[in-house]
Amino acid sequence: xxxxxxxxxxxxxxxxxxxxxxxxxxxxxADDIGIEGLGxxxxxxxxxxxxxxxxxxxxxFSTAYSQPLxxxxxxxxxxxxxxxxxxxxxxxxxPSATTFGHQMKTAGYATGIFGKxxxxx
Numbered sequence: 001x002x003x004x005x006x007x008x009x010x011x012x013x014x015x016x017x018x019x020x021x022x023x024x025x026x027x028x029x030a031d032d033i034g035i036e037g038l039g040x041x042x043x044x045x046x047x048x049x050x051x052x053x054x055x056x057x058x059x060x061f062s063t064a065y066s067q068p069l070x071x072x073x074x075x076x077x078x079x080x081x082x083x084x085x086x087x088x089x090x091x092x093x094x095p096s097a098t099t100f101g102h103q104m105k106t107a108g109y110a111t112g113i114f115g116k117x118x119x120x121x
Contacts, residue, residue, distance in 0.1 A: 022109065039052040078099040079097050079098070
């Protein structure tokens with residue numbers, strides 16, 4: 001029987017604890033598309049095989065709420081707050097607001113935002 005140093009066991013278990021794998025996160029927000037437009041939600045209006053595959057392999061929203069206009073929805077999804085609490089005036093994100101991007105950076109993620117957000121912060 002081989003003898004293993006207790007210090008070696010502690011070192012190995014510390015390295016295993018540090019090997020936590022964070023999932024990749026991709027949030028796609030699309031204007032002017034409803035549940036009927038994506039196959040992963042049962043829609044048949046369009047063929048969306050790549051989005052359907054991402055939805056099947058990951059997590060997706062099954063219950064979500066939005067505003068009747070796209071700009072307030074963008075501001076709301078960035079902060080997680082209702083619009084009466086998260087903006088200075090229409091479509092203007094308060095520069096001091098904490099967004100999910102800030103939270104993700106704090107958690108050690110590299111972040112990026114692309115496309116038409118119109119936050120004008």
